[in-house]
Amino acid sequence: xxxxxxxxxxxxxxxxxxxxxxxxxxxxxxxxxxxxxxxxxxxxxxxxxxxxxxxxxxxxxxxxxxxxxxxxxxxxxxxxxxxxxxxxxxxxxxxxxxxxxxxxxxxxxxxxxxxxxxxxxxxxxxxxxxxxxxxxxxxxxxxxxxxxxxxxxxxxxxxxxxxxxxxxxxxxxxxxxxxxxxxxxxxxxxxxxxxxxxxxxxxxxxxxxxxxxxxxxxxxxxxxxxxxxxxxxxxxxxxxxxxxxxxxxxxxxxxxxxxxxxxxxxxxxxxxxxxxxxxxxxxxxxxxxxxxxxxxxxxxxxxxxxxxxxxxxxxxxxxxxxxxxxxxxxxxxxxxxxxxxxxxxxxxxxxxxxxxxxxxxxxxxxxxxxxxxxxxxxxxxxxxxxxx
Amino acid sequence: xxxxxxxxxxxxxxxxxxxxxxxxxxxxxxxxxxxxxxxxxxxxxxxxxxxxxxxxxxxxxxxxxxxxxxxxxxxxxxxxxxxxxxxxxxxxxxxxxxxxxxxxxxxxxxxxxxxx
Numbered sequence: 001x002x003x004x005x006x007x008x009x010x011x012x013x014x015x016x017x018x019x020x021x022x023x024x025x026x027x028x029x030x031x032x033x034x035x036x037x038x039x040x041x042x043x044x045x046x047x048x049x050x051x052x053x054x055x056x057x058x059x060x061x062x063x064x065x066x067x068x069x070x071x072x073x074x075x076x077x078x079x080x081x082x083x084x085x086x087x088x089x090x091x092x093x094x095x096x097x098x099x100x101x102x103x104x105x106x107x108x109x110x111x112x113x114x115x116x117x118x119x120x121x122x123x124x125x126x127x128x129x130x131x132x133x134x135x136x137x138x139x140x141x142x143x144x145x146x147x148x149x150x151x152x153x154x155x156x157x158x159x160x161x162x163x164x165x166x167x168x169x170x171x172x173x174x175x176x177x178x179x180x181x182x183x184x185x186x187x188x189x190x191x192x193x194x195x196x197x198x199x200x201x202x203x204x205x206x207x208x209x210x211x212x213x214x215x216x217x218x219x220x221x222x223x224x225x226x227x228x229x230x231x232x233x234x235x236x237x238x239x240x241x242x243x244x245x246x247x248x249x250x251x252x253x254x255x256x257x258x259x260x261x262x263x264x265x266x267x268x269x270x271x272x273x274x275x276x277x278x279x280x281x282x283x284x285x286x287x288x289x290x291x292x293x294x295x296x297x298x299x300x301x302x303x304x305x306x307x308x309x310x311x312x313x314x315x316x317x318x319x320x321x322x323x324x325x326x327x328x329x330x331x332x333x334x335x336x337x338x339x340x341x342x343x344x345x346x347x348x349x350x351x352x353x354x355x356x357x358x359x360x361x362x363x364x365x366x367x368x369x370x371x372x373x374x375x376x377x378x379x380x381x382x383x384x385x386x387x388x
Numbered sequence: 389x390x391x392x393x394x395x396x397x398x399x400x401x402x403x404x405x406x407x408x409x410x411x412x413x414x415x416x417x418x419x420x421x422x423x424x425x426x427x428x429x430x431x432x433x434x435x436x437x438x439x440x441x442x443x444x445x446x447x448x449x450x451x452x453x454x455x456x457x458x459x460x461x462x463x464x465x466x467x468x469x470x471x472x473x474x475x476x477x478x479x480x481x482x483x484x485x486x487x488x489x490x491x492x493x494x495x496x497x498x499x500x501x502x503x504x
Contacts, residue, residue, distance in 0.1 A: 189469075197394070200487040200488065201396040201400035202396065279394075347395065347396070355417045356417070
């Protein structure tokens with residue numbers, strides 16, 4: 001009779017343990033973050049294993065991070081140890097469960113770290129056998145060999161935990177992608193509206209100075225195409241930083257580009273932020289159109305030199321480096337100071353220089369027009385060699 | 389007064405305001421330049437009747453300028469390309485969307501009182 005009663009009680013206990021395990025697996029499958037996974041493991045692992053303490057260890061590069069614990073006395077919660085100097089590291093490196101009936105008889109255990117704790121025996125099982133990402137430890141205050149059943153339950157729980165961690169990582173990646181999408185849409189909206197405002201400005205200003213509708217159309221379209229080419233260049237660069245020389249090449253391209261022997265271009269690598277690149281392109285575009293319509297490029301023997309350099313600080317105590325860019329035309333028809341300040345002139349003198357807190361000047365000498373821009377180096381205009 | 393980091397847009401706003409009979413007391417492409425112009429909130433530049441402020445100035449928010457203008461009792465509007473503008477503390481300020489509708493700018497300037 002006694003045996004039958006014992007068997008019944010044992011069967012009931014097995015049943016209850018199985019229910020706990022199933023409930024834990026269900027709870028793990030509903031988690032969305034590593035913290036939630038840790039909370040489920042923490043609350044269930046002791047009941048499932050009957051241990052005096054459990055801990056949940058995450059692999060953090062070459063360290064073991066004791067993320068959470070539930071025990072009769074303090075263990076190592078929040079601490080990190082080298083993979084090679086703790087038993088959770090051993091379990092993760094070897095991808096197998098380790099059972100230690102007497103920790104002080106096992107030299108894989110860092111005994112000093114255990115002395116302040118209650119622990120006398122343990123089971124450590126890796127989470128995900130292939131390339132483990134975590135480990136679950138169960139600890140007892142007495143020296144003993146845990147039953148095969150206890151080890152199997154812990155390993156089952158570890159398998160469910162592995163799946164839950166994978167889910168949490170996927171979920172985090174998905175959320176990140178959704179946030180990125182929202183951010184990009186907002187950014188796109190912002191860029192489009194700013195670009196439209198630029199087009200609005202170009203239209204109004206071109207209209208102001210155009211003597212005839214035909215002149216307006218020609219100038220406006222030329223500027224619009226310039227803006228479009230600047231955007232094309234930026235899209236090719238993924239809206240990241242753009243090199244000054246590439247911007248120059250893009251601005252000159254409709255007029256034969258740098259291959260035209262009348263051009264010389266020389267200067268170090270300078271990288272510009274996307275917005276500044278658009279401004280620089282507009283500036284060079286205006287200079288180019290003017291040279292082709294009225295300046296040096298109307299003559300076969302004309303010359304356009306574009307030279308830029310980084311100028312070190314000029315005064316003591318000043319640490320600002322400047323970009324100095326000069327556009328010099330020679331060999332064209334004689335140049336006169338224009339009677340009116342058109343849009344091009346205003347943009348050249350007030351555009352980039354104003355945006356970047358520098359200065360710009362147009363000089364109308366009979367032998368040719370020249371333009372000089374001097375702006376401080378910053379995030380927006382940076383020394384390419386230094387950025388790289 | 390204008391604070392706007394895109395020169396093209398700044399040129400247009402300057403023209404629009406000039407056409408409305410305003411004089412441009414200052415046009416700045418950076419927040420610190422604008423703050424320097426307003427350095428004494430108790431004694432703002434005498435000719436300053438109002439301001440048009442872009443919100444994101446080369447990555448820096450224009451709000452310190454807005455606060456100084458408010459402290460000095462000078463009216464202002466925002467002009468921005470951001471649809472939903474984070475502007476805690478400035479909910480009552482008019483926002484002009486970019487591209488800018490000239491008649492809305494005109495209404496804003498009329499609101500400034502002395503100008504136009």
